[in-house]
Amino acid sequence: MKLVIKVTGKFFDSPGDKSVLSNAIKSLVESGNKVALVTGGGQTARWYITLGRSLNLNEASLDLLGIWVARLNAFLMAMSMPDLAYSKVPESLEQFLEYWGHGKVVVVGGFQPGQSTAAVSALVAEAISADYLIMITTVEGVFDSDPKKNPNAKFLPKVTTTELRSILESTQSIRAGTYELLDPMAMKIVERSRIKVIVTSLDKIGKLARILKGEEIASIIEPV
Amino acid sequence: MKLVIKVTGKFFDSPGDKSVLSNAIKSLVESGNKVALVTGGGQTARWYITLGRSLNLNEASLDLLGIWVARLNAFLMAMSMPDLAYSKVPESLEQFLEYWGHGKVVVVGGFQPGQSTAAVSALVAEAISADYLIMITTVEGVFDSDPKKNPNAKFLPKVTTTELRSILESTQSIRAGTYELLDPMAMKIVERSRIKVIVTSLDKIGKLARILKGEEIASIIEPV
Amino acid sequence: MKLVIKVTGKFFDSPGDKSVLSNAIKSLVESGNKVALVTGGGQTARWYITLGRSLNLNEASLDLLGIWVARLNAFLMAMSMPDLAYSKVPESLEQFLEYWGHGKVVVVGGFQPGQSTAAVSALVAEAISADYLIMITTVEGVFDSDPKKNPNAKFLPKVTTTELRSILESTQSIRAGTYELLDPMAMKIVERSRIKVIVTSLDKIGKLARILKGEEIASIIEPV
Amino acid sequence: MKLVIKVTGKFFDSPGDKSVLSNAIKSLVESGNKVALVTGGGQTARWYITLGRSLNLNEASLDLLGIWVARLNAFLMAMSMPDLAYSKVPESLEQFLEYWGHGKVVVVGGFQPGQSTAAVSALVAEAISADYLIMITTVEGVFDSDPKKNPNAKFLPKVTTTELRSILESTQSIRAGTYELLDPMAMKIVERSRIKVIVTSLDKIGKLARILKGEEIASIIEPV
Amino acid sequence: MKLVIKVTGKFFDSPGDKSVLSNAIKSLVESGNKVALVTGGGQTARWYITLGRSLNLNEASLDLLGIWVARLNAFLMAMSMPDLAYSKVPESLEQFLEYWGHGKVVVVGGFQPGQSTAAVSALVAEAISADYLIMITTVEGVFDSDPKKNPNAKFLPKVTTTELRSILESTQSIRAGTYELLDPMAMKIVERSRIKVIVTSLDKIGKLARILKGEEIASIIEPV
Amino acid sequence: MKLVIKVTGKFFDSPGDKSVLSNAIKSLVESGNKVALVTGGGQTARWYITLGRSLNLNEASLDLLGIWVARLNAFLMAMSMPDLAYSKVPESLEQFLEYWGHGKVVVVGGFQPGQSTAAVSALVAEAISADYLIMITTVEGVFDSDPKKNPNAKFLPKVTTTELRSILESTQSIRAGTYELLDPMAMKIVERSRIKVIVTSLDKIGKLARILKGEEIASIIEPV
């Protein structure tokens, strides 16, 4: 199978052993899968954006700072799999496609201002006609409202993009156009190319193979 | 002033003299403005996308074909201003910024799948903190409904992004997420960086300086 | 075997299914051949050159426009073979050699002003020590005069470069230095590296394997 | 004058306004100087190197992580001077020379494993035949022993490279080959190209022009 | 004026001061001209081609070795004019155009196998619409036969391309397609873009300005 | 095994067949080893440095000339192994790592001013976690003093880096910081990453496999 795994930048915020992710990817590759990994920026991204604001950078430049930190996280992960991963982090989708053609794991940070790493991972998944896009986040999966704000939010094992859109619209700010989880651009790509999205949490990294076999609970978003 | 001019790909569909655009840019530059130009793909883009569909390309690849035609149009315009323009067409916003630093006119086609050339021009305008983004399209400006479908559509000399969003939502398909004129990504950038957008038509290319001075009617979109 | 296939830009002028060419290449690769493909520019190239002339571009820039359209055709074909072909179109022979080293099909448009795509394909064939350069054109093969102008032209199944040179010199303009079929640069490369050239027509694309086995009639040019 | 300014990575560790450095550079440029800036990695570099060790990266990869953080700091500073600085951070000395030829401020992080940012700044100073290399560090200048370890260390307003070598050898570990302040590679470059080095501290950033005029105390290292 | 100067590779074969050439270029630039310089390969090129033959390289690779030596000569000249010249040597005409846009002297070695440095210089001259292409060679100018073989060869102050073609064809081997002085590709470019070519010898390098004013004898080739 | 082979630039100074080196590498690769090759500059490097001095180039530029000649030697070797080697010569360690990921022989000239090719080969060996760094030089191995100056120098089959450092310090100039054989930077890398170094001479190129099996005498340097 062709898999795109997107991991939250928060993964890189805590000290301690990060090999759980490289090991998970190694074992997916050994089972015959092809894998692309997309990394977020996390706390270091926020730190640099704060420094950037103190220097009066414009929004595009602030986004670029965040992208560069996400690329640093991507580079760290690429270096941790020297035999498996392409050693360079692509800086655009076209470059991603070139590296992907080498048959190796390609690790991506961000591409361009104005889009979330969720959108980046959807673009990557579309470009390689991925079987699944797996989003590893800080919550267990998709809920009927934000579980961080509402302790009674209900976990949804299966949800269509239409349902998800109305959940996000009713619980997050429409105006901003920057929903968490899946922003409008990611949503558009997922729908137009009918990408199957799985949402799960950081503590399930070691169980991705089981999730793909349906032996472990996670949310699945179905494009409609 | 710093200006971003976005010209519809339809400009390149008809035979005949294309120097009206290079001349307009030359004269804006001679009056002390700095100019970036963004070109659409037009009919040639549609032709290649048709060929691509016959070859079963995925959505990302079809978008890339369209982007490459837009870049071809951009290259044509760059070659037409050998002393004024940077000779290469940037393939990402970061590359655009590098070329822009040379103090020359930079001509852009597209950057990446999943976004319109309107979004590209908004990203460019944000990155250089442009004074105006001028969109040269096939209609006179913004109307209260699509003038191509509704002959009674009313011309709007001034409109806020909030008003425009509700016009587009009520007259175009929400679901698609691919509104004409300004798609959601372009809208988000325009709003977050408060970019002033002017909409005018192809037959006003020779009068851009007058439009900027307010001596010629065109629509202005105000970010709120 | 190592094969270079050069296809006339006219292949991209007509609507309809272009998969005959990608399928032919796939099957040649599956039979153990290594393939490089060179594409011409066709009618779109001529269209852009016309636009360029209206903008007073010099000869070098006009050639670059044609080259960029040939590269667009090359990109289309590369995208149509995502598992087989290198995703990027090389812009020089040195870049071609780098991509070729990946063991994939490499699709080339043009390299530089002042040379035909026939010359490009000869350069590529020389650089990889190709077994055959197959030129797919709009006529059945080599004739004793231009078959488009002379309905009585005689088909030549075998011809030496010396014989071909005298045919072209006597039936085309010497002065121009831009013979059709094989220009002087292509001729020089073919001769100095003793490249075997096969000339056949678009309707034989599905029969390339048979042509290589000598089971189908086509012209062969022998370097002397 | 041509100046290379090297600032310790610790400058980026603390929150708060970083514009003191960009302002200092702006004012040096306005007075007619040409400036290259080299940034260290600081605490973020150390954090990523810690993560890298947990992933068993080799020494070369760990150095590359540190270099990428230094480049991130460089990128932040380049973005803070959009009109003055080249927008890209060079990744090798040859790339630095290409960017430097644009007449702009060029901001450098690191070039390659196995060398300190002091060595990088010496290489840069040599390549542009700089008048001065100014090292902005956490101490006031050069002392007769490490002022961080010895509170009685004596400040040295002037010191030759020969004297400094013997101070560093007697107070730091020879074996390691990684002296602080100036490592052997930096020392070799400084001596062979007779580069004049000024050492001063972070709180003097606003007074660089005065230091260059000799109106402010700082240490000067003279190559012999 | 825009000038392309092509200097024979033999210039780099002898020891001694090479500054005569950089000085000549500096003074042309100071008088308001824009200059591109093209360098040949000389004896070092021949040495590497000999080594390459002993390793059984094909013709394309042997040409690439010669090109790389010509680029080395170009790099030497670029380094000798650090304030005037672009620091990188372009590897294709498109790269040349990008560097040329910087308003600096650009120094070129070679572009691609199968063409002489005379052809490279003609391509460069065409691309920038040069006023003159000055070829600095080992003989005084154009003669009615090869002056190295025929001591009675008559010097020709003025010659058309048509005349020169018949001189070269009658005194050099037609078959080879590799005439000295101007090969067929160079000739084609010179004619189609009507480039004025001046031929002079190494000992006139210090007098280029005088030659351009017609105060010093040299041959001029007129395109017809 | 992973092997880095560094060959003295003097290998390219003499005429005659250079295939002994490509053949040795081919046979090592066929036995299952992965090989990187680093080439010195030799006499041609010295010739260009002499020309450069006559043009008053600074030390950085002179080093770059030497690096470019070493890269030319590297290119020659890469071209001599078209099926085995990556066709491009990397210009930095990061580029080396990218090419190395292709599973091919990568041939390196130099990376940057201020370091010997011995340092380059140590950096490469560290980056790929090589099993051995084999230095092919003009002498049989390591001696207790420079064998070129002292005919009674004693051959040392085994030596620690500590012992070698004291031999080099006592027999070469400390000040220069540019010991032959292993300079301080190479020494630092070898020690920090505990790289095993073998030193042997040009006439043993055909016997590298035997040396690695311990069947042929050579010096081995052990990092401590």
Ligand SMILES: Nc1ncnc2c1ncn2[C@@H]1O[C@H](COP(=O)(O)OP(=O)(O)OP(=O)(O)O)[C@@H](O)[C@H]1O
């Ligand atoms: N309210 C409206 N006001 C103005 N135009 C509208 C409106 N609603 C829809 N449109 C349509 O938007 C079109 C312009 O947007 P569009 O995205 O097609 O860009 P374009 O100028 O054709 O450039 P491109 O080459 O990038 O497609 C107009 O031709 C018009 O038909």
Ligand SMILES: Nc1ncnc2c1ncn2[C@@H]1O[C@H](COP(=O)(O)OP(=O)(O)OP(=O)(O)O)[C@@H](O)[C@H]1O
């Ligand atoms: N003796 C000849 N034998 C065959 N074809 C000839 C001969 N003389 C002239 N031609 C012409 O050469 C043409 C093919 O060469 P041409 O250079 O036009 O390439 P092409 O296949 O059209 O590709 P491209 O897209 O590169 O132009 C034929 O269409 C034919 O009319």
Ligand SMILES: Nc1ncnc2c1ncn2[C@@H]1O[C@H](COP(=O)(O)OP(=O)(O)OP(=O)(O)O)[C@@H](O)[C@H]1O
């Ligand atoms: N004799 C000395 N004089 C001055 N400083 C010395 C001396 N000996 C040791 N040092 C130490 O050198 C340190 C500065 O060198 P160091 O290489 O750490 O650079 P840095 O400014 O911290 O930049 P970077 O971010 O590149 O590490 C000082 O903080 C000081 O403690």
Ligand SMILES: Nc1ncnc2c1ncn2[C@@H]1O[C@H](COP(=O)(O)OP(=O)(O)OP(=O)(O)O)[C@@H](O)[C@H]1O
């Ligand atoms: N009719 C002629 N007039 C002048 N020179 C001629 C003529 N016929 C042949 N030549 C030869 O042409 C040579 C110059 O052309 P050539 O192509 O060798 O260029 P070059 O200046 O040596 O540069 P490069 O380094 O590119 O080889 C002269 O040395 C001369 O011997």
Ligand SMILES: Nc1ncnc2c1ncn2[C@@H]1O[C@H](COP(=O)(O)OP(=O)(O)OP(=O)(O)O)[C@@H](O)[C@H]1O
């Ligand atoms: N103790 C020693 N043992 C061996 N060789 C030594 C010793 N001391 C000095 N040398 C010298 O070191 C030289 C080899 O090192 P050198 O740095 O010159 O590399 P090289 O093999 O010539 O390659 P390059 O082309 O990179 O210069 C030998 O020729 C020898 O004269």
Ligand SMILES: [Co+2]
């Ligand atoms: Co449209």
Ligand SMILES: [Co+2]
């Ligand atoms: Co590759």
Ligand SMILES: [Co+2]
């Ligand atoms: Co430090």
Ligand SMILES: [Co+2]
């Ligand atoms: Co530039």
Ligand SMILES: [Co+2]
């Ligand atoms: Co010659």
Ligand SMILES: [Co+2]
């Ligand atoms: Co040496």
Ligand SMILES: [Mg+2]
């Ligand atoms: Mg044709």
Ligand SMILES: [Mg+2]
């Ligand atoms: Mg030596």
